[in-house]
Each structure stands twice: as structure tokens, then as C-alpha cells.
Amino acid sequence: MIFIDPPFWPAHGTVFSHLVSDTSLAELHAFAAAAGIPDRAFDRDHYDVPERRYGQLVADGAVEVSGKELVRILVASGLRVRSRHRNTKVRTALQYRWDTLMESTGNLAGAGLREELLARWSEPHRHYHGATHLLAVLEALDLLAGDPRGAPLSVVLAAWFHDAVYDGVPGVDEEASAALAQTALAGFLPPAEVAEVARLVRLTATHEPAPGDGAGAQLCDADLSVLGGEPEAYARYVAAVRLDYAHVPDAAFGAGRAAVVGRLLALDPLFRTETGRELWAAAARRNLTRELDSWHAPGQD
Structure with a gap:
């Protein structure tokens, strides 16, 4: 009602x-x-x-x-939705996280880059792929780090850049975000570290880090952590994704979304870190299976 x-x-x-x-x-x-x-x-x-x-x-x-x-x-x-996940609260939390990160690493990049990234993550066409998602990924990295100092700098910066360019074109968005990271971080980090950030950003197009790629596993698991939420939270996620792709007709979106969900279910393992598997794997498979069944139900062609 x-x-x-x-x-x-x-x-x-x-x-x-x-x-x-x-x-x-x-x-x-x-x-x-x-x-x-x-x-x-x-x-x-x-x-x-x-x-x-x-x-x-x-x-x-x-x-x-x-x-x-x-x-x-x-x-x-x-x-x-809890108040801390609303836009003004999210922005304050993200500003604090960026400033704390920069202070802990010798103030590599200041408020200018922070505001550019926040402006990108707050673009009006974003629904799921917005600032709330960024904060959720950073919070998930905290859980996965297994270190009181947090995740490595390259992983955290990759989280900040991984959807910094978002036009709703899978693969193209990740490549553009990686290119943005390479440009924006040049001069702030050694070239090898900049390249590592860009590499990690590109991984979020497939969420398939190679065996032994601990940094890639942390970022991909954090990016997929939304899949392991409670059913109500998962429903909000799916609804927000649909709004991100509002320009796509219902039939095309349903077919595309079913393909994405099927590919995620085919990942073995879905989560690459031990902590990620403990926290999210079981609920994620339930959520994804339920959603895939809904797309295959009569009337959802």
C-alpha cells in the first residue's frame, strides 16, 4: 500500500x-x-x-x-534507509575518510581532488553507483583489511576511483575511471603505484582477480559486498540499479540483468577473501538465485 x-x-x-x-x-x-x-x-x-x-x-x-x-x-x-546513508551524511563521512587517508600518507593529494571525486560520485543520474556505494565499499574494505591500519593505499584509492566515471556502459566506464586515476594521481604517487591503482580499477569490470592477487581480491569483494545484504537491502540495490539504467527498455534491462546475475553466480568462488566468504557468500547466493528466478518467471521475458 x-x-x-x-x-x-x-x-x-x-x-x-x-x-x-x-x-x-x-x-x-x-x-x-x-x-x-x-x-x-x-x-x-x-x-x-x-x-x-x-x-x-x-x-x-x-x-x-x-x-x-x-x-x-x-x-x-x-x-x-538509515540517516547516515543519506547524501549529506555520506558526503561528510567521505570527506573525513579522504582527509584522514591523505594525512596518514603525507597529504599526497588535497581537497581539490577530493572535491572533484565527490562531485563525480554525486552526479544526479546516479542512483546505485553513487556516493553511498562508495562509502559502502570503503566500509567493506575496513572489514576485509585484517589490519588496524586499514587496507593498502592503492586499494583504497582504487575504491575512490572505481566508478568515478559512470555513464552506464559496462567496461567502458571502468576503463575511463582507470584513465582518470592515472591522470589525477600522476605526480602524487610513483608511476608504479599509479599503475597499480589503475589496474585494480579495471578489475572491477569482471571481479575476477587472479589467484594470489590479494589487493584485487579485497577490492572486488568490497565492491560485491552489497550482494550479501539482507533481502530488503538487496531489493533497494536492485531498484537503484534499475534507475541507473532507466534509459534501457524493460525487456532489454531484464535480459541484461539476468545475464549479469548468472555470471555472478557462475563465479567460483564469488568472494575471494576468507572474510568475504564468511560475511557475504551464503546470503549473496540466496539473493542472486532469488533474483535470477524472478527474471525467468512467466511475464519477465
Whole structure:
């Protein structure tokens, strides 16, 4: 069911309501699309809708509830995104991580490069492949490092650059991101280390590091850690990926996504580090298998 709270939140010369589902993001996106609400109004677990749309959305079937009740419904649904994963919180966390990294390595590259990267990760066309994903990868690297000093510098920098260029073209985006790393880090790091960062970025196109490639295993496992989330978190991930590829027709997206999921399931092992396997492997295979079955279900051709 779809719920809406009263117009109250001020912005852009008007006040806004929040539109949520108590069932799934798929239901929420379908309702919004039918009502003509643009994708840019979606904010991770709700749509922001201006006051002028309120009456029509109620007429379309959105149930009126108080702001407090709407929050309760969203929490109970399991779809609510925690505040630290929202854009302003994410940006603050990423700024802190970059500055701490630079301080620990002799301030190799300062605020200018940090702001360029944050601007790229915050581009409006990104939904899954945005700043929240970057923070999640960095947090996953913390878990995988097995060292109080954290992951090696080349791995952390590769995480910062691995989707820095994102136009929704697999393979091309990773190559462009690697080229950006080579250009941006030249003069800050020795050439061999710059080349290592670029090599690691390119690995995220296939997530198939060679045996013994510990750095590649850490980065690829961190990038895939989203696959091992709880079912609700995995559903948010899939919905956000669909928005990233909003320009692709449904049939083509379904075929392409099924191929991607099938390729991931074929990776053996899916996670290359021992910690990654312990933390995410079992849940990832359940999530991926369930999603692949859904694409092969009747009506999902």
C-alpha cells in the first residue's frame, strides 16, 4: 500500500510531502511512474512530492497519514534507509575518510581532488553507483583489511576511483575511471603505484582477480559486498540499479540483468577473501538465485 504525509517540508518555494510504500520499492516506483512523478524526486526510500500534487496522489490511492505515522510505517516495512546513508551524511563521512587517508600518507593529494571525486560520485543520474556505494565499499574494505591500519593505499584509492566515471556502459566506464586515476594521481604517487591503482580499477569490470592477487581480491569483494545484504537491502540495490539504467527498455534491462546475475553466480568462488566468504557468500547466493528466478518467471521475458 502507498502512504503520504501532509505537505509540510519547505523547499524551492513550496512545501513537500513524502510518498512511501509499506511493501516494496517496486510498488512505490510503479505508483510514482503511473502518477508522472519524475525519477529525480526519489530519495532512497521515498519520493518528495510538492504540495500541488497532494490531492491528486490521494485521489490516485495514496493513503493519508501523519508524518509520525508515515515514519513508523516506513520503519516497519524494512525499507527505511538509515540517516547516515543519506547524501549529506555520506558526503561528510567521505570527506573525513579522504582527509584522514591523505594525512596518514603525507597529504599526497588535497581537497581539490577530493572535491572533484565527490562531485563525480554525486552526479544526479546516479542512483546505485553513487556516493553511498562508495562509502559502502570503503566500509567493506575496513572489514576485509585484517589490519588496524586499514587496507593498502592503492586499494583504497582504487575504491575512490572505481566508478568515478559512470555513464552506464559496462567496461567502458571502468576503463575511463582507470584513465582518470592515472591522470589525477600522476605526480602524487610513483608511476608504479599509479599503475597499480589503475589496474585494480579495471578489475572491477569482471571481479575476477587472479589467484594470489590479494589487493584485487579485497577490492572486488568490497565492491560485491552489497550482494550479501539482507533481502530488503538487496531489493533497494536492485531498484537503484534499475534507475541507473532507466534509459534501457524493460525487456532489454531484464535480459541484461539476468545475464549479469548468472555470471555472478557462475563465479567460483564469488568472494575471494576468507572474510568475504564468511560475511557475504551464503546470503549473496540466496539473493542472486532469488533474483535470477524472478527474471525467468512467466511475464519477465
